[in-house]
Amino acid sequence: MDRPELFIVHWLHVFLAIYWFGAILFSRVSLFPALRRLGPESLEEVRGAMKAGHGTKITYTAAIGTVTLGWVRGFIDGALDDLGSLYGQLYLTAGILGILMVVYLVGPLYDRPVLNIMYVWAFPVMFTMMVMMRFAGLFGW
Numbered sequence: 196m197d198r199p200e201l202f203i204v205h206w207l208h209v210f211l212a213i214y215w216f217g218a219i220l221f222s223r224v225s226l227f228p229a230l231r232r233l234g235p236e237s238l239e240e241v242r243g244a245m246k247a248g249h250g251t252k253i254t255y256t257a258a259i260g261t262v263t264l265g266w267v268r269g270f271i272d273g274a275l276d277d278l279g280s281l282y283g284q285l286y287l288t289a290g291i292l293g294i295l296m297v298v299y300l301v302g303p304l305y306d307r308p309v310l311n312i313m314y315v316w317a318f319p320v321m322f323t324m325m326v327m328m329r330f331a332g333l334f335g336w
């Protein structure tokens with residue numbers, strides 16, 4: 196294999212991203228609606244227990260790891276040398292958005308209503324940008 200370091204960083208980035216995005220999808224699509232049906236106290240109680248458990252630290256690690264390795268993935272592949280291209284623009288935008296998502300997740304503004312909606316919707320946007328990067332050549336820019 197030509198560039199094993201690129202393969203390893205890419206693998207780890209996508210693996211951590213799957214965990215982070217997967218946790219959002221599962222909690223928002225299945226878990227929270229089910230708990231809400233049991234009553235608002237159930238939702239708050241379980242969310243409180245989840246926050247206090249070690250799952251939160253794993254999610255922080257996955258989030259920070261995803262964003263850091265995303266930056267590294269692009270950096271070692273020369274994305275910063277071509278910021279005028281669609282690939283470079285997507286890389287920079289995703290990099291900044293990723294940092295904002297982590298700052299929101301670990302910071303004091305976590306769970307503010309409007310920010311929370313923006314945070315959740317940032318995931319499909321981010322995912323789309325990732326796939327667009329993969330196929331950047333097809334967009335003819």
Ligand code: HEM
Nearest residue numbers: 212216262265266268269286289290293321325326328329
């Ligand atoms: C919610 C956050 C993120 C998710 C869910 C995510 C997910 C993914 C996925 C699934 C891929 C593989 C895409 C494909 O091969 O079609 C990928 C690739 C990539 N990601 Fe991310 N990512 C996230 C954040 C970031 C951030 C913050 C950066 C930093 C700029 C980044 C940089 C990259 C790069 C450079 C690639 C390789 C694109 C290529 O050349 O094919 N990612 N990401």
